[in-house]
Amino acid sequence: MINVAGLHEFASRCTAVGVDVPEALKRGLELIQVANEHAEMPGPDDVLALSDDELRDRVEAISMRWHVTEGLGGNGLKVGQHNVTDELTQAIAREVVPELDSMVESLQPRFDELAAPLIAAARDYGFTFDTTSDDVIELADEGAAAAWRALRRAWTAIAPLVTFRTSMSKLFDLGPTMDDVRAHYFPRSPGMTTPNYSVLFAAGDNWSIDTGYYVEGKTRGHLDWLALARDGIQMNTPTVVESKLNSRRQVRLPAPEAPSQPLGVRRAVRAGQAYPSISSD
Structure with a gap:
């Protein structure tokens, strides 16, 4: 509910x-x-x-x-x-739910602009989650230092958009969900308690239903944005996410035929309705 x-x-x-x-x-x-x-x-x-x-x-x-x-x-x-x-x-x-794609599409240009420094930091300078400011200083490269500063500003700028997109999937029961995790790892998932949301922001196939592109923290984990950025990041619509999830189901599972309705709509139907719940986790 x-x-x-x-x-x-x-x-x-x-x-x-x-x-x-x-x-x-x-x-x-x-x-x-x-x-x-x-x-x-x-x-x-x-x-x-x-x-x-x-x-x-x-x-x-x-x-x-x-x-x-x-x-x-x-x-x-x-x-x-x-x-x-x-x-x-x-x-x-x-x-x-039918309006969510257009809402995300309206935010995509802003997300792309704000996230560009993350992609530059990962691709041009090889920054990773483990990179420290000391590592950057030792490079003695003003371009790297500027990229490091831009990286920190970029994360602050895109955080509200990331939270908005993640909360959309959680609230309306859209993929990825724990049902997706269990379906992928039928009959049992590998000890996961929350979905990996990398698919919401992957430009290509650089996402995981398991623990890839994810960093475990002391209290809770978060997405590894620089690992994602190496192959491109974007804010994906619910329809695009469902398509990506279906592609993994088709490859790894003898899954049932993929329904055409969005995941949240399908669950509403199963519940008896006539039509169809930052760190970055």
Whole structure:
């Protein structure tokens, strides 16, 4: 199920990177707020000031809102609130998922411009994740020093775009997911607990469903951007990512026929809907 807090966060990230928040997302969040408020019943400022009829009305309203519905669990309008919220989040996904490709495409030129220093640092000077400032100083090359400084600025610049693109896949259940990992390594995955998101930013075949292009940290890992940059990086649309994932499935698995619908849409169908959850991890 899509997380409502995640939808709010995604809307904020849209604004942060300069893309329009989809209308379906804005309206859906407004309706969720209406449902939340309707399920609550604030008390009067002074119960003793109520008239007899007002008190009777309040007894009935509280009873309606908090009665236990047999077979459904929960209390009164809370049951409806939860069900309506689920319906709204699925409706938001149905409307927004088809817009995600164009949202990513609108950001690609900016991403390419901001990420260019990463590619230059990796290709022209051979910088890697293990390169240090001392290594750069020892080169005694002003071009290398300038590339090093540009590299650090570039990462700061593209980080919001990377977070936006990664959160898109997480929120709308788009590839790569743990289902993709398990499908690739059927019947068991190699101890992974989160997907490797290198495929979201690989210009070519320079991505991994396993631990390639990934650096393990003390608390959590992150993508190895310089390893990715050697063969090119770009911000891929969900459709491109699904195509890349399908290419690996076809090569390594006797996988079932690849559905034509985006992964998040397919999962919504399987859930019973009529149509279809920085470091850089």
